[in-house]
Amino acid sequence: MLSQEIRNYISEHSQETYDLLVKLAQIPAPSNYEEKRVDFLTELLESWGAKGVYTDEALNVVFPYDDDGEKPLVVFMAHTDVVFPDTTPLPLHVDGDKLCCPGVGDDTANLVTMLMVVKYLLNHPMKTKDLGVIFVANSGEEGLGNLKGSRQICKTYGSRMKRFYSFDGGLKGITTDAVGSSRFKVSATTIGGHSYGKFGNPNAIAGIAEVIRDIYSLTVPEYGKTTYNVGTISGGTSVNTIAQYVEMLCEYRSSDLRSMAIMEDHFQKIFKDRNTDDVHLEVELVGSRPCGALDETARKEQTEMFEQAASILKEYTGKEPTAGAGSTDCNIPLSMNIPSLCYGFYNGQGAHTREEYVEISSLKIGYHVAFESILAYFE
Ligand SMILES: [Zn+2]
Incomplete structure (x- = not known):
């Protein structure tokens, strides 16, 4: 239960937090190019009196609120990057209860809400319980970021991290399990030629079609949920040319470590078998996200975290x-x-589309959830 003092604080600072969301949401931050938000947030935190804020090599803005360099830690993160490549201000408008802007919910609203708690803690210093606390406005969560920010934080603090929260998504669900994925760019090159004059020469499109057929003949393993997909394909020259070059993007995903290993074997075997003297295949790993590997003890602790968050x-x-x-x-x-x-910390729709919006009325609910979630780690 939040104290009356904190409930009052939330009421008194709702408008300010909303204004911050409106401002931050418009600052462009494509994955791997989050610098503008990095500068803005660093300045903001320092203007609030935060000491020790730093930017790491992955472009995470890190604020160790309480870290003596030795004690075990809880990390709270929300990401700065958006899926949109825009480098000019993102278009924002209000439509009734909807605050509309690409990236406004994913993940700007969550980040701003986390910052509201950070500001409270700066003005009303509190002692942590048993864990030190690190706040991160992290980079690289979206596709092309390939979890760069999270990887860097785990590299820096992983050996002392006891608990980890990513504030991402909405108020309706909690993600407890990690879906791993491996993503490949596969290209096929061959001699090609005139479609009439050189009929019979190998064709790169026909070659890659066999790869695709092999993938779609796979039976997925029984552990967890496992999927595969061929997402894009492009290539060839003209209708009367035997295609010399074609490329595609494909992936497999699974919630289970064993299935990830089985799918890796399947994919590699297909790539090997279909790489022939006639059609040369080149395979590049363009993305890789591991799936979860919690042992029994860690799973138990996660269940505790889940029950607390769910309540x-x-x-x-x-x-x-x-x-x-x-x-x-x-x-x-x-x-x-x-x-x-x-x-x-919000309700909304349209994440990863230009029509994305958050319900303004849901933000206040989110503020309470954020304070409750984070202050649970303080005395
Ligand atoms: Zn997100």
Whole structure:
């Protein structure tokens, strides 16, 4: 239960937090190019009196609130990057209860809400319980970022991290399990030629079609949920040319470590078998996210975290949150046996589309959930 003092604080600072969301949401931050938000946030935190804020090599803005360099840690993160490549301000407008802007929910609203708690803690210093606390506005969560920010944080603090929270997504569900993935760019090159004059020469498109057929003949392993996909394909020259070059992007995913290994073997065997003297295949790994590997002890602790988060979400939304598997910043700590959860602080729609919006009325619910979730680690 939040004290009356904190409830008052939330009421008094709701407008300011909303204004910050409006400002930050418009600052462009494509994955791997988050510098503008990095500068803005560093300046902001320092203007609030935060000491020791630093940017690491992955472009994470890190604020160790309480870290003596030795004690075990809980890390709270929300990501700065968005899926949109824009380098000019992102378009924002209000439509009734909707605050519309690409990336406004994923993940700006969660980040700003986490920052509201950070500001409170700066103005009302509190002692942590048994764990030191690190706040991170992290980079590289989205596709092309390949979890760069989370990887860097786990590299820096992983050996001392006891618990990990990624505030991402909405108020309705909690991600407890990591879906791993491996993504490949596969290209086929061959001699090609005139479609009439050189008929019979090998064709790169026909070659890659066999790769695709082999992939789609696979039976997925029984452990967890496993999927595969061929997502894009391009190449060839003209209707009367035997294609010399074609490339495609494909992936497999699974929530289970054993299935990941089996799928890796399947994919590599296909790539090897279909690489012939006639059609030369080249395979490049363009993305790799590990899936979870919690042992029994860590799983137990994660269950405790889950029950706590679920009861907070239920208290303020009136609904039992769902539990599920997903590809989030938690993939990295979960693969290192660190109990982790992912959930967020708003209701909205359209993540990863230009029509994305958050329900303004849901933000206040989220503020309460954030304070409750984070202050649980303080005395
Ligand atoms: Zn996100």
